[in-house]
Amino acid sequence: xxxxxxxxxxxxxxxxxxxxxxxxxxxxxxxxxxxxxxxxxxxxxxxxxxxxxxxxxxxxxxxxxxxxxxxxxxxxxxxxxxxxxxxxxxxxxxxxxxxxxxxxxxxxxxxxxxxxxxxxxxxxxxxxxxxxxxxxxxxxxxxxxxxxxxxxxxxxxxxxxxxxxxxxxxxxxxxxxxxxxxxxxxxxxxxxxxxxxxxxxxxxxxxxxxxxxxxxxxxxxxxxxxxxxxxxxxxxxxxxxxxxxxxxxxxxxxxxxxxxxxxxxxxxxxxxxxxxxxxxxxxxxxxxxxxxxxxxxxxxxxxxxxxxxxxxxxxxxxxx
Amino acid sequence: xxxxxxxxxxxxxxxxxxxxxxxxxxxxxxxxxxxxxxxxxxxxxxxxxxxxxxxxxxxxxxxxxxxxxxxxxxxxxxxxxxxxxxxxxxxxxxxxxxxxxxxxxxxxxxxxxxxxxxxxxxxxxxxxxxxxxxxxxxxxxxxxxxxxxxxxxxxxxxxxxxxxxxxxxxxxxxxxxxx
Numbered sequence: 001x002x003x004x005x006x007x008x009x010x011x012x013x014x015x016x017x018x019x020x021x022x023x024x025x026x027x028x029x030x031x032x033x034x035x036x037x038x039x040x041x042x043x044x045x046x047x048x049x050x051x052x053x054x055x056x057x058x059x060x061x062x063x064x065x066x067x068x069x070x071x072x073x074x075x076x077x078x079x080x081x082x083x084x085x086x087x088x089x090x091x092x093x094x095x096x097x098x099x100x101x102x103x104x105x106x107x108x109x110x111x112x113x114x115x116x117x118x119x120x121x122x123x124x125x126x127x128x129x130x131x132x133x134x135x136x137x138x139x140x141x142x143x144x145x146x147x148x149x150x151x152x153x154x155x156x157x158x159x160x161x162x163x164x165x166x167x168x169x170x171x172x173x174x175x176x177x178x179x180x181x182x183x184x185x186x187x188x189x190x191x192x193x194x195x196x197x198x199x200x201x202x203x204x205x206x207x208x209x210x211x212x213x214x215x216x217x218x219x220x221x222x223x224x225x226x227x228x229x230x231x232x233x234x235x236x237x238x239x240x241x242x243x244x245x246x247x248x249x250x251x252x253x254x255x256x257x258x259x260x261x262x263x264x265x266x267x268x269x270x271x272x273x274x275x276x277x278x279x280x281x282x283x284x285x286x287x288x289x290x291x292x293x294x295x296x297x298x299x300x301x302x303x304x305x306x307x308x309x310x311x312x313x314x315x316x317x318x319x320x
Numbered sequence: 321x322x323x324x325x326x327x328x329x330x331x332x333x334x335x336x337x338x339x340x341x342x343x344x345x346x347x348x349x350x351x352x353x354x355x356x357x358x359x360x361x362x363x364x365x366x367x368x369x370x371x372x373x374x375x376x377x378x379x380x381x382x383x384x385x386x387x388x389x390x391x392x393x394x395x396x397x398x399x400x401x402x403x404x405x406x407x408x409x410x411x412x413x414x415x416x417x418x419x420x421x422x423x424x425x426x427x428x429x430x431x432x433x434x435x436x437x438x439x440x441x442x443x444x445x446x447x448x449x450x451x452x453x454x455x456x457x458x459x460x461x462x463x464x465x466x467x468x469x470x471x472x473x474x475x476x477x478x479x480x481x482x483x484x485x486x487x488x489x490x491x492x493x494x495x496x497x498x499x
Contacts, residue, residue, distance in 0.1 A: 012480075052484075061449060
């Protein structure tokens with residue numbers, strides 16, 4: 001008879017495996033067989049899954065002492081090889097590594113170059129409009145639809161399905177789409193903006209802080225916190241016609257957007273400028289116009305080099 | 321509590337390898353642990369089962385249990401969302417630091433047990449759990465960033481989870497010493 005610990009570790013292995021972005025279809029029957037094998041398997045898995053997903057665990061993990069790991073500790077706690085091997089799981093993780101490193105058959109990547117947008121229709125009938133210099137990875141599985149916005153901005157017109165939600169990840173932000181039209185803008189790894197034009201979405205950060213957005217709602221996720229934004233009456237995001245509406249957005253975010261359309265690199269010479277809050281409507285598809293608007297409104301100096309466009313504070317004393 | 325099983329007769333034989341009654345009782349154990357609202361359990365399990373049955377008619381399910389747990393989890397989120405809608409309704413307000421209902425009601429004791437179990441773990445294991453659960457990082461990314469092998473990452477996750485499970489069952493944290 002198996003020890004409790006052994007069963008718990010097998011169950012934990014399955015939980016981890018089921019949570020992988022690329023769950024191998026062949027593992028499905030294997031998992032069902034493991035669950036069917038014994039009531040203790042089923043009970044342990046159900047209990048562990050509940051613990052793993054619970055808010056209480058997230059809360060406990062968020063305690064400061066649990067967040068720091070000293071690099072020097074690594075060598076001390078490395079496990080002897082093959083000591084606690086959970087059968088099957090090792091193979092799963094190795095396979096996952098392969099999936100992430102090698103081009104995968106199950107994930108489709110869509111990329112756009114500078115200045116170019118693109119519309120794609122996914123296997124489930126949903127439509128995605130990608131902005132310039134963006135990358136989206138999509139996985140449509142029998143039980144889940146998932147997309148990851150690796151870079152840039154995308155407008156989703158998702159086909160509603162009851163059993164399969166459509167989830168978009170952007171950094172630590174997860175947007176759960178419930179059959180709707182919505183825009184997801186990955187402004188930086190820790191900053192994502194979401195606007196809903198039809199239907200509703202559920203926004204979460206690392207599985208926490210749910211917020212439901214309905215038609216016309218907008219929200220920013222910045223460094224793990226969700227903040228509601230002014231509502232919009234538009235029916236499609238401004239970027240689709242080459243515009244960007246900024247309301248108290250760091251200059252760095254605007255520059256990234258202008259960069260999506262400019263073949264010349266735009267360089268900001270002063271780090272402090274990147275966080276300068278700006279507001280207004282900018283024509284990002286027209287590099288010169290957008291940057292001139294910034295120059296006039298925010299007192300920066302722009303030099304239009306042949307290779308590089310440079311932005312620096314106008315005030316000479318700050319330049320040094 | 322026996323879970324209600326609609327249409328069980330209709331589908332007998334449709335998915336011979338799945339014993340729906342067993343699936344239902346497993347799911348209700350999970351749902352009971354996830355929510356503090358006893359009145360939800362029956363609804364969620366019944367709805368999950370009926371969706372599973374529907375799906376299994378349309379196509380061969382890759383895994384009855386995997387899909388079942390996913391549907392149940394997403395129904396729980398739906399219910400919580402319905403509960404928190406009033407909060408979201410108040411617009412312009414800096415939104416949703418508000419905890420989900422199950423977090424408010426989950427006993428402090430549970431939290432204390434988990435915290436104690438986490439405190440007993442090697443810091444590296446805790447870090448791996450934080451990255452996997454809170455930050456949603458993949459095994460491979462964690463391995464890369466912490467300079468571990470993918471196998472070591474799995475071991476931290478499985479042993480960490482097993483420790484948490486043990487703590488929740490109240491049989492102490494003597495595990496490290498026993499090894």
